[in-house]
Amino acid sequence: MGRERAAVLGVGQTHHRARRTDVSMGGLCREAVDRALADAGLDLADIDAVVLGKAPDLFEGVMMPELALADAVGAAGKPLLRVHTAGSVGGSTGNVAASLVHGGEHARVLAVAFEKQSESNAMWALSISPPFHMPVGAGAGGYFAPHVRSYIRRSGAPEHVGAIVAVKDRRNGARNPYAHLRQPDITLESVRASAMLWDPIRYDETCPSSDGACAVVLGDERAARGRDAAWIHATAMRTEPTTFAGRDQVNPRAGREAAAALWRAAGITDPLSEVDVAEIYVPFSWFEPMWLENLGFTAEGQGWKLTEAGETEIGGRLPVNPSGGVLSSNPIGASGLLRFAEAAMQVMGRAGEHQVDGARRAVGHAYGGGSQYFSMWLVGAEKP
Amino acid sequence: MTVDQVPLSAPLDIGFDYTRSLGPTLTRFATALAGRRVLGARGGDGRVHVPPPEYDPVTGKALTELVEVASSGTVTSWCAQPEPLAGQPLEHPFCWAFVLLDGADTPLLHAVDAPVLRTGARVRIRWAVERGNGIRDIACFEPGEEEPAAQDGAAAEADEVAMITTPVHLSYMHTASPEESRYLRGLAEGRLLGQRCPACEKVYIPPRGACPTDGVPTETEVELPDRGIVTTFCVVNVPFLGQRIPPPYVAAYILLDGADIAFLHLVLGCPPDQVRMGMRVEAAWRPREQWGTTLENIDHFRPTGEPDAPYETYARHL
Numbered sequence: 001m002g003r004e005r006a007a008v009l010g011v012g013q014t015h016h017r018a019r020r021t022d023v024s025m026g027g028l029c030r031e032a033v034d035r036a037l038a039d040a041g042l043d044l045a046d047i048d049a050v051v052l053g054k055a056p057d058l059f060e061g062v063m064m065p066e067l068a069l070a071d072a073v074g075a076a077g078k079p080l081l082r083v084h085t086a087g088s089v090g091g092s093t094g095n096v097a098a099s100l101v102h103g104g105e106h107a108r109v110l111a112v113a114f115e116k117q118s119e120s121n122a123m124w125a126l127s128i129s130p131p132f133h134m135p136v137g138a139g140a141g142g143y144f145a146p147h148v149r150s151y152i153r154r155s156g157a158p159e160h161v162g163a164i165v166a167v168k169d170r171r172n173g174a175r176n177p178y179a180h181l182r183q184p185d186i187t188l189e190s191v192r193a194s195a196m197l198w199d200p201i202r203y204d205e206t207c208p209s210s211d212g213a214c215a216v217v218l219g220d221e222r223a224a225r226g227r228d229a230a231w232i233h234a235t236a237m238r239t240e241p242t243t244f245a246g247r248d249q250v251n252p253r254a255g256r257e258a259a260a261a262l263w264r265a266a267g268i269t270d271p272l273s274e275v276d277v278a279e280i281y282v283p284f285s286w287f288e289p290m291w292l293e294n295l296g297f298t299a300e301g302q303g304w305k306l307t308e309a310g311e312t313e314i315g316g317r318l319p320v321n322p323s324g325g326v327l328s329s330n331p332i333g334a335s336g337l338l339r340f341a342e343a344a345m346q347v348m349g350r351a352g353e354h355q356v357d358g359a360r361r362a363v364g365h366a367y368g369g370g371s372q373y374f375s376m377w378l379v380g381a382e383k384p
Numbered sequence: 385m386t387v388d389q390v391p392l393s394a395p396l397d398i399g400f401d402y403t404r405s406l407g408p409t410l411t412r413f414a415t416a417l418a419g420r421r422v423l424g425a426r427g428g429d430g431r432v433h434v435p436p437p438e439y440d441p442v443t444g445k446a447l448t449e450l451v452e453v454a455s456s457g458t459v460t461s462w463c464a465q466p467e468p469l470a471g472q473p474l475e476h477p478f479c480w481a482f483v484l485l486d487g488a489d490t491p492l493l494h495a496v497d498a499p500v501l502r503t504g505a506r507v508r509i510r511w512a513v514e515r516g517n518g519i520r521d522i523a524c525f526e527p528g529e530e531e532p533a534a535q536d537g538a539a540a541e542a543d544e545v546a547m548i549t550t551p552v553h554l555s556y557m558h559t560a561s562p563e564e565s566r567y568l569r570g571l572a573e574g575r576l577l578g579q580r581c582p583a584c585e586k587v588y589i590p591p592r593g594a595c596p597t598d599g600v601p602t603e604t605e606v607e608l609p610d611r612g613i614v615t616t617f618c619v620v621n622v623p624f625l626g627q628r629i630p631p632p633y634v635a636a637y638i639l640l641d642g643a644d645i646a647f648l649h650l651v652l653g654c655p656p657d658q659v660r661m662g663m664r665v666e667a668a669w670r671p672r673e674q675w676g677t678t679l680e681n682i683d684h685f686r687p688t689g690e691p692d693a694p695y696e697t698y699a700r701h702l
Contacts (some may be wrong), residue, residue, distance in 0.1 A: 021547060026438050030446070044444045061552040094694050119403050123623040131394035131558045132678045134636040135628040136648050138620040145618030146637060150702035153616075153661055153695070199619035199656070244596040245586035245644035250702055298616040355451035383403035 003350075005221040006101035007229035008110070008348070008369030008379060010040025011341035016180040016212035016329035019118040025065065029114050032334075033073060036110070036215035039350070044074035047217070048106040051362075053083045053093030053113035055368075058125040060116055072334040073112045085141075085239075088281070089113060090214065090336025091366030091375030097218050097233070098377065102232075109219045114213035115331040122209060122332065138198060140283065141206060143370060145198035147249045148286040152200065154250060155291060157304035159200075160272065163191040163208045165285035166205045166327060168313055173324025175353035180210045180329040205285035213329030214338045221383075230379040231345035232347040233361070234265035242370040249371060255294040258374040262363070264298065266378045272297045272306075275378070277346045277362040278317050279339035283326045292320070297363065314356055322346070322354040336366025340377055347381045392565040392677050399553035406518070409438045411546045412450050415547060417521040418542035420511055423450040424488050431489035434443075435519065454486035456508035456530035461491075462501040473524045483507055483525055495524040518548040563593035563602070568677035576608040578643060586644035610667035612640035612683070613693045615701045619656045634659050638685055639701055646701055649679070653686030662698060664690040 012035025014020065018030055050073050052066045062068065066082040066366035068076075073080070085092040090113040091262060097111035098304075122139070129135035137143070151157070170186045173179035186204070189377040194204040219229070240247070247253075259271075268274045280295070282288045297318060297334040298306055306312055306347030312320035321327070326335050343364035351359075365376040400525050409425065413436050416423045418687055425436030425447040432451055433441070440447050455531035462481035468474055473495035481501055482491035496507050508530045512523040560568060563579065567590045570577035578589030589605050595602055617636035620629075632654050639648035653668070665685040675681045 019405075021405040022407070024405060024410060024438060027407040028440065058398075058400075061400060061550065071437050071441055073443060074439075075442040075443060076441055084399055116405075119405070120400060121625055125399065127624060127626055128396075128398055129628065130396055132392070132560060133649075134562070134649050134679045134682075136620075136633070136650055138618075138622065138627070138635060139624060141622070142618060142620055146616040147633070149618065149661070150616045154699070154702065156413070195621070195623040199621065201618070242647065243583070245588065246597075246700055248702070279598050301468070 003102045004104045005383060006098050006218055007224040008216055008232070008234045008344035009219045009222070009224060009227060009229055010036045010038070010042065012039055012213070012219040013178050013338060013341065014019060014212045015178050015215045016299030016331055017209040018180065018209060018211070019289060020116065020211035021118065025060065025062070025114065025116050026069050028071055028116055028211060029112050029215070030072045031384070032114070032213035033110065033112060034217040036217050042108065043218060046108055047074060047078065047110045048108050049079040049081070049100055050075040050110045050112065051081045051083060051093050051097040051100070053089040053111070053333055053337060054341065055087060055089055055115055056125065058120070059122050059332065069146060074110065082138070085373040085375065086368035087283070087332055088336050088366040088368030088373040088375050090239060090334050090338060090375070091281070091335070091340055094216055094337050094340040094364070095237055095375050096233050098232050101218050101220050106125040107223050109218045111216045111218065112213065113334040113337040114334040116211045117209040118211050118332065124151055141198040141201055144284055145201045145380050147371070148284060149200050151250045151286060151290050155289070155301040155304055158308070160188065160192065160309055161289060162200070162202070162205045162285040162305045163188050164307055165282065165288040166191045169282065169285070169325045169327040172314065172354055173328025175325045176328065177322045177352070180208050180212070181324070182328070201284050201286070207283040207326045207330035210329050210331040212329060212334050214334040214341050216337060216341050216344065219288045228348050230347045230381070231379045231383050233380045233384040234262045235377045236262040236265065237375045239374070240372050242372050249301060250290060251294050252371045254343050254372060255291070255367065255374045258376055259295040260375050261376055264308055266384070268378070271295065272318055275318065275361050276359040277322060277343065277356045279323060279325065279342040279362065279364045280320055281326055281336060281339055281366040282321060285327060288320055292367065295363070307316065312352065319356045320350065322356055324354070336368070336375065339366055340364035343377070344379050347379050389565065389569070390561050391559050392568055393557050393559040396556040396558040397553065399414060399442070400553065401549050401551045404548050404550055406546055406548065409436055409447060409450070411544060414518040414545035414548065415542055416669055417518065418515040419547050422485060422630065424453045425450055426638050428608065432487060433490045434485055434492050449668070451487070453488045454530055456506065457483045457485035458489070459496070459501055459503055459505045459507060460484050461503060462496070464500055466499070467516050477678055478524065481507070494522060497526045515542060518545065533596050551667050561593055563591040567591055571679060571681050572675050572677045574672070574675065576610055576640065578606045578608050580604040587642060588645055589640060589643050589647065595610050606642065607644050610640070610669070611688060612638055612643065612665065613698060614651060614659060614661060614663045614665055615646050615698050617651065617659055632656055635683070638665065639698060641697040645677045649682065650684040651686070652684040661694060662692040662695060664688045
């Protein structure tokens with residue numbers, strides 16, 4: 001295809017917490033950058049370009065934060081790009097960084113994404129009602145809950161599937177030293193007894209608000225020589241409008257087409273058999289079965305059966321979110337890049353307590369806006 | 385009512401008191417300011433930067449060596465602000481200036497209380513009465529030299545300033561499109577006006593002016609009834625900042641009869657746990673004298689008591 005091979009050389013993330021008041025936004029990013037560089041065995045001076053991802057500016061009230069963060073992310077004297085695709089931005093940031101390597105433009109690129117939710121109130125920022133409209137918006141949960149209800153109706157999934165996902169992801173999070181929520185003792189009963197926030201979504205089926213950052217160092221084939229690396233086998237991004245007549249909000253076309261393009265580019269014909277781990281953007285528990293279907297791991301209406309059978313646990317047929325996922329840590333802008341980084345960690349064998357044995361191929365996935373931005377990458381232990 | 389009526393506009397004011405946790409370097413800078421002292425950071429090349437960057441602008445390394453600089457300095461460049469805007473440091477004509485504080489190697493941008501300046505002018509800090517607000521502890525600069533005696537007693541040890549609050553307010557004029565304005569003016573008369581795409585024949589309400597699928601203008605107006613079905617919904621139980629409807633409430637997608645796209649509205653008139661997908665609903669309008677150019681003229685939708693629509697009839701609207 002005439003494009004350079006690209007690989008993840010190192011990943012880093014912060015300890016995600018409700019409030020990281022010990023650091024500035026720059027300090028938060030740098031914490032992740034330093035860990036990624038250490039993981040890659042490189043210095044800032046080795047980096048040729050920096051790509052920064054960050055969700056809507058209203059979340060921290062800083063316009064164009066990439067300008068103020070240039071020093072912190074080591075971008076002085078280098079190309080610095082900012083990517084913005086709402087909640088999927090972390091994923092898009094990884095893909096944009098990968099494209100700079102694939103295209104032969106740069107040999108080593110640093111991707112950084114962050115959110116410092118404690119500086120503001122995302123629920124407020126996502127619920128601003130413009131004039132002339134009915135002010136019924138209620139944050140991301142209020143936006144997605146009706147579509148979760150539609151999924152349950154369409155698929156006939158039993159009501160407890162959402163709780164199964166929440167239990168699995170929080171217990172996985174307890175194995176991840178960086179996770180915000182670490183709840184080894186959570187149970188189906190405790191999840192189902194938690195408050196109903198946006199019926200049908202319960203408190204324990206909802207992501208936390210986190211401060212955190214993630215950084216990934218990508219390199220070309222020469223930069224990866226002689227190192228452990230997670231090779232990028234394919235990337236895909238697709239977008240669709242928020243609303244149009246006949247739009248499928250449960251199984252959006254942009255997500256289906258991005259996934260199909262990803263599998264095609266990676267030469268995968270049966271994702272469920274050929275992919276070992278999936279880090280999928282699941283901010284509300286029901287999105288696990290929804291995205292399993294959207295990604296083509298199962299036929300439409302069948303995703304919940306994989307979840308209910310325990311096949312998405314570590315040790316199952318397709319472990320989903322062994323890191324604990326977005327349900328355990330949600331620094332919004334960083335959440336997508338965390339999925340991408342965790343996928344890379346799995347195939348590099350660097351996932352520690354949440355390592356999936358024998359993981360050779362992993363997918364990282366993110367979505368954003370009103371399920372309208374999709375970004376994903378497939379990484380593998382072998383060169384593509 | 386014609387299409388070339390002026391589009392409707394209304395103000396949209398939003399604001400939030402954002403916080404800024406400062407991190408170790410800027411905490412020392414802000415704490416020193418509260419004690420009426422100015423600190424800079426010594427970079428890897430020996431230069432002293434004010435305010436102190438957290439990371440070296442050349443090497444990117446964390447900067448930890450902070451040094452005190454003077455509270456007076458020299459203007460290296462400036463521009464006049466003859467008509468100050470709300471929220472700026474001074475309410476009468478002033479200047480913005482780069483001030484190179486004595487002992488620093490990079491200039492600080494701030495306001496100087498002078499209608500005009502000259503490059504090379506000497507200026508000194510005028511401290512704000514209130515302390516602990518970071519850079520805003522400097523009210524502005526004013527012409528003149530530092531007066532050490534005047535600052536006596538002020539340079540006391542201050543409580544650590546590790547967090548500041550930064551209120552941000554934005555005032556927009558939100559303007560509706562010509563097509564949406566026509567729909568809103570229809571609402572003011574109690575009418576629901578949509579538009580049909582000439583290509584796919586889908587009926588949009590509110591009208592878009594162009595079909596998002598076909599990209600062609602939508603000019604055929606369609607008046608829709610004020611009744612339809614709930615396609616899907618959620619029950620909002622969670623209270624949050626800025627909420628305008630007290631929870632619990634049902635936020636539902638309402639698909640009007642004859643429309644091809646649903647819009648979000650409120651369902652009342654039955655307990656939330658009795659709202660169903662496919663439930664038939666009708667608009668409960670506010671009293672006519674309260675109507676304006678807004679969808680809020682419909683206070684809520686309420687059940688009609690008719691049989692629910694079969695799932696197949698709205699499955700493609702989810």
